Amino acid sequence: MPKMNSIGELNAYRGQLRNSAFPEKTCIAICCDTGCEACGSNYLVEAFNREIERNGLGGAVEVRQTGCLGYCERGIVVVMLPDDICYLSVKPSDVPDIVSETIMGGRLVDRLLYQDEDGNRIARQDEIPFYKRQMRLVFGSNKHMNPRSIDDYIALGGYSALAKALGEMTPELVLAEVKEANLRGRGGGGFPAGVKWETTRNAPGEIKYVIVNADEGDPGAYMDRSLLEGNPHSVLEGLIIGAYAIGAHRGYVYVRQEYPAALESIQVALKHAREYGLLGQNILGSGFDFDVVIHRGAGSFVSGESSALMTAIEGKVGRPRPKYIRTSVSGLWDRPTNLNNVETWATVPLVINRGAGWFKTIGTEGSKGTKIFSLVGKVKNTGLVEVPMGTTLREVIFDIGGGVPGGKAFKGVQTGGPSGGVLPVSLLDLPVDFDALSEAGSMMGSGGMIVMDETNCAVNTARYFLEFLVGESCGKCTPCREGVAQMLAILNRICEGDGLPGDIERLQDISAVVKEASLCALGQSAPNPVLSTIRYFRGEYEAHIYEKQCPAGACKSLIEYYIDPEKCKACMICLRNCPAGAISGGKGQVHTIDQTKCTKCNTCLDVCPSRFGAVTKRSKTAVLV
Amino acid sequence: MVELGTRVVTKREAGPVQITMTINGVEVKASEDMNILEAAREAGIDVPTLCYHKDLTPYGACRLCTVEITKGKRTRLVASCVYPAEEGLIVQTETETITRIRKTILEMMLARAPGVPVLRELGSRYGADSRRFDADHTFCILCGLCVRYCDEIKNAHAIGFVGRGEDLEVSFIPEIAAKECPDCGWECMSVCPTGVIPSNYALAAVPHFSYPKSLIR
Ligand SMILES: Cc1cc2nc3c(=O)[nH]c(=O)nc-3n(C[C@H](O)[C@H](O)[C@H](O)COP(=O)(O)O)c2cc1C
Ligand code: SF4
Ligand code: FES
Ligand code: FES
Numbered sequence: 001m002p003k004m005n006s007i008g009e010l011n012a013y014r015g016q017l018r019n020s021a022f023p024e025k026t027c028i029a030i031c032c033d034t035g036c037e038a039c040g041s042n043y044l045v046e047a048f049n050r051e052i053e054r055n056g057l058g059g060a061v062e063v064r065q066t067g068c069l070g071y072c073e074r075g076i077v078v079v080m081l082p083d084d085i086c087y088l089s090v091k092p093s094d095v096p097d098i099v100s101e102t103i104m105g106g107r108l109v110d111r112l113l114y115q116d117e118d119g120n121r122i123a124r125q126d127e128i129p130f131y132k133r134q135m136r137l138v139f140g141s142n143k144h145m146n147p148r149s150i151d152d153y154i155a156l157g158g159y160s161a162l163a164k165a166l167g168e169m170t171p172e173l174v175l176a177e178v179k180e181a182n183l184r185g186r187g188g189g190g191f192p193a194g195v196k197w198e199t200t201r202n203a204p205g206e207i208k209y210v211i212v213n214a215d216e217g218d219p220g221a222y223m224d225r226s227l228l229e230g231n232p233h234s235v236l237e238g239l240i241i242g243a244y245a246i247g248a249h250r251g252y253v254y255v256r257q258e259y260p261a262a263l264e265s266i267q268v269a270l271k272h273a274r275e276y277g278l279l280g281q282n283i284l285g286s287g288f289d290f291d292v293v294i295h296r297g298a299g300s301f302v303s304g305e306s307s308a309l310m311t312a313i314e315g316k317v318g319r320p321r322p323k324y325i326r327t328s329v330s331g332l333w334d335r336p337t338n339l340n341n342v343e344t345w346a347t348v349p350l351v352i353n354r355g356a357g358w359f360k361t362i363g364t365e366g367s368k369g370t371k372i373f374s375l376v377g378k379v380k381n382t383g384l385v386e387v388p389m390g391t392t393l394r395e396v397i398f399d400i401g402g403g404v405p406g407g408k409a410f411k412g413v414q415t416g417g418p419s420g421g422v423l424p425v426s427l428l429d430l431p432v433d434f435d436a437l438s439e440a441g442s443m444m445g446s447g448g449m450i451v452m453d454e455t456n457c458a459v460n461t462a463r464y465f466l467e468f469l470v471g472e473s474c475g476k477c478t479p480c481r482e483g484v485a486q487m488l489a490i491l492n493r494i495c496e497g498d499g500l501p502g503d504i505e506r507l508q509d510i511s512a513v514v515k516e517a518s519l520c521a522l523g524q525s526a527p528n529p530v531l532s533t534i535r536y537f538r539g540e541y542e543a544h545i546y547e548k549q550c551p552a553g554a555c556k557s558l559i560e561y562y563i564d565p566e567k568c569k570a571c572m573i574c575l576r577n578c579p580a581g582a583i584s585g586g587k588g589q590v591h592t593i594d595q596t597k598c599t600k601c602n603t604c605l606d607v608c609p610s611r612f613g614a615v616t617k618r619s620k621t622a623v624l625v
Numbered sequence: 626m627v628e629l630g631t632r633v634v635t636k637r638e639a640g641p642v643q644i645t646m647t648i649n650g651v652e653v654k655a656s657e658d659m660n661i662l663e664a665a666r667e668a669g670i671d672v673p674t675l676c677y678h679k680d681l682t683p684y685g686a687c688r689l690c691t692v693e694i695t696k697g698k699r700t701r702l703v704a705s706c707v708y709p710a711e712e713g714l715i716v717q718t719e720t721e722t723i724t725r726i727r728k729t730i731l732e733m734m735l736a737r738a739p740g741v742p743v744l745r746e747l748g749s750r751y752g753a754d755s756r757r758f759d760a761d762h763t764f765c766i767l768c769g770l771c772v773r774y775c776d777e778i779k780n781a782h783a784i785g786f787v788g789r790g791e792d793l794e795v796s797f798i799p800e801i802a803a804k805e806c807p808d809c810g811w812e813c814m815s816v817c818p819t820g821v822i823p824s825n826y827a828l829a830a831v832p833h834f835s836y837p838k839s840l841i842r
Contacts, residue, residue, distance in 0.1 A: 300789070302789075317786070319789075321685070322683075322685040322704060322707035322708075324703065324707060324708045324709060325709070470790055470791055471790055471791075472789075472790060473789070473790040473791070474789050474790065474793075475767070475786075475788070475789045475790045475791065475792070475793030476684075476686045476767075476769075476793070477685070477686045477687070477688055478686065478687050478688050478689075478730050478733055478734065478766070478767075479688055479726075479729075479730060479733075481767070481790060481791065481793065482733035482734075482736070482737075482758075483729070483733065485791050486733070486758055489759065509729070510729065512725070513725065513726050513729040513730070516691075516702050516722065516726060517688045517691050517702065517726045517730065518688070519685055519686065519688065519704070
């Protein structure tokens with residue numbers, strides 16, 4: 001395809017793509033993103049290609065490799081278009097049935113359909129509970145395109161927002177639209193993107209930069225990766241529009257080292273966009289010049305912080321610097337620089353295409369539009385979930401996520417990653433909204449949602465996040481480097497049963513100084529996991545400190561496994577399975593556990609036949625209920 | 626501060642723009658290219674610092690110089706050594722919160738470098754309990770003064786930071802240090818608040834090259 005020199009040429013090309021597509025052609029959309037790829041989606045694609053060839057269906061059926069379709073728990077996910085039939089947990093061995101039944105026979109393969117608790121099967125993707133309650137504006141087009149195909153994106157209407165901005169709007173108008181929409185940053189603080197753009201636009205200096213933050217270091221979060229892998233052009237289109245509004249001619253995409261597929265995806269997207277004249281000089285004949293460089297991160301959480309990210313691009317160590325002069329005024333190489341998160345950029349084309357008025361109808365008073373969450377942990381349907389702001393945590397976790405598996409009780413949800421906090425059952429009706437989550441002592445962050453059940457310990461969860469932060473702090477400023485490490489030492493001793501009276505207050509004291517005096521937001525928010533768990537689960541801290549008990553039965557130093565001699569049938573199962581060789585006994589001889597050898601791996605409890613129920617996990621000081 | 630007298634001068638001649646701010650209730654004149662710390666010191670108000678040096682780029686790491694500023698309706702805590710002086714700014718350099726912060730920071734540093742005179746002195750000023758935190762004697766408080774001195778004044782880059790977080794440390798780079806340091810004569814020692822540099826140098830030198838015994842006091 002030759003370079004497009006005008007908006008007219010882009011529109012004509014789009015028309016041509018749409019006309020050449022045979023609308024009723026069957027398309028098999030196969031998720032080939034990381035989760036499903038790990039389940040073997042490459043083999044599935046091969047199997048489909050072979051089977052289609054074998055049945056002589058070559059020209060009539062398209063096999064499409066797509067980005068993440070969201071329902072990662074049930075991968076490999078396959079959607080049959082145009083009928084929107086969704087098959088879950090598909091294996092290569094299912095392929096002949098899908099081809100002969102669904103494609104050639106027009107019938108459903110029942111066993112691959114979603115089945116609800118009452119045994120009803122649901123065929124259409126948008127009627128499955130996991131999808132039904134979502135509003136997939138940013139993430140929903142994945143099934144309609146191969147992320148490596150710019151033509152798929154254009155056929156779907158891609159780059160029409162850019163054409164609109166360049167052709168019909170001045171940079172000022174674009175800026176005003178984004179401001180009016182009150183699009184808030186999806187990467188952390190929820191700062192209004194339009195206000196930040198304006199600051200950079202108005203800052204003195206000819207040279208300005210725009211940057212995509214794809215560092216995504218929060219444990220459990222993967223929406224930015226999936227967006228880059230599944231729909232890279234949406235991020236790029238948003239970035240070009242932003243650059244036009246701000247007056248930047250150079251952009252950067254900062255991708256973390258651990259994301260090779262996302263890197264490749266954005267590389268391919270940039271190459272195609274350049275070939276099509278959507279990047280480079282005189283974009284679509286508008287006179288606007290802009291190009292993008294990729295910077296690969298070196299694997300550090302703190303490099304996601306704006307000033308650290310910029311020093312990293314400059315080739316120095318990614319270490320935050322004081323930001324009393326904002327990066328939007330003096331950022332990369334001391335030039336005005338606008339940094340936004342992947343999802344923020346991907347939302348921009350929607351705002352431009354459909355207008356601020358439309359955007360503002362979605363969401364709450366202070367938080368507009370939709371937000372993608374990575375719903376993980378103790379929840380039935382793990383995956384990526386996009387909902388309008390204002391949806392309650394309950395709706396996300398229970399209606400969409402299906403609640404906690406294994407009949408266990410819901411305990412809490414950690415939102416906002418290491419800078420966020422744990423919210424308890426009593427706050428399940430809290431809406432997802434930047435301000436509401438912050439007021440509750442957590443935060444939206446980039447949209448991580450880790451569900452905890454009754455077997456997760458609140459103290460241990462806080463300990464986990466602090467351990468992460470101690471390793472990821474840059475170490476520059478005293479409160480964060482020393483304070484978080486001191487807090488971790490206290491949490492460690494609490495979890496080991498050596499907590500001292502007054503430890504809760506000690507944690508609160510140090511937290512206050514770390515929050516108030518740290519240099520960057522990593523330190524300023526590092527105490528949140530501790531403070532929120534003290535606020536909502538104080539009793540659990542007290543049980544650890546004063547009774548040396550872990551009510552959740554999670555802290556290994558505080559529990560032991562016990563074989564009830566009355567119930568043990570001396571069946572040898574646990575004895576054979578114990579990896580530590582800690583169980584003695586024999587045929588007809590009741591088994592016992594040598595506590596000094598036991599590593600508390602839970603194997604004996606797992607394998608003891610439920611009809612015997614001889615193994616129990618109990619607190620070292622009292623039997624757990 | 627530039628003394629202007631009554632002579633009429635253009636902005637360029639006068640250098641940076643003159644401003645007025647309030648520190649601890651006193652009106653203070655300063656120039657726009659100063660930070661709050663410099664403005665305060667210029668006015669004779671002492672703010673404790675550990676990582677600041679007037680000839681080096683401010684670093685903002687020890688956080689001891691934290692002060693409270695009010696701008697319009699908003700009050701917050703900032704590191705005075707890196708926050709630019711601004712017209713109309715209202716600054717408090719000693720409040721209960723600030724004392725609590727300085728006390729805790731000094732306690733954290735004393736756990737690293739006990740017995741260092743400047744830390745003990747500041748510690749007693751802010752009521753720090755030197756045994757509050759378990760000791761981890763590295764004798765380095767990671768203020769980065771030596772690193773900046775070597776980079777900015779000597780342009781030698783013989784000493785730098787390695788690692789991150791808890792494992793961050795200052796280390797001589799043996800290949801460069803062997804060449805540069807004897808010529809310079811370890812001037813960086815003059816800026817180190819804890820006096821740990823000779824041992825640091827020895828640590829880098831021992832496995833790599835010889836070093837003058839006279840350095841170890
Ligand atoms: C320690 C730390 C890590 C961060 N990591 C990320 C990240 O991985 N991705 C991201 O978009 N923002 C991250 N942020 C937030 C950024 O500093 C910045 O606010 C954001 O990228 C701005 O984009 P937005 O306004 O579109 O959200 C991080 C902040 C801190 C303090
Ligand atoms: S708060 Fe932590 S990560 Fe941020 S500058 Fe200080 S030490 Fe580095
Ligand atoms: S990776 Fe396949 S659905 Fe998410
Ligand atoms: S003197 Fe200001 S932070 Fe150290």
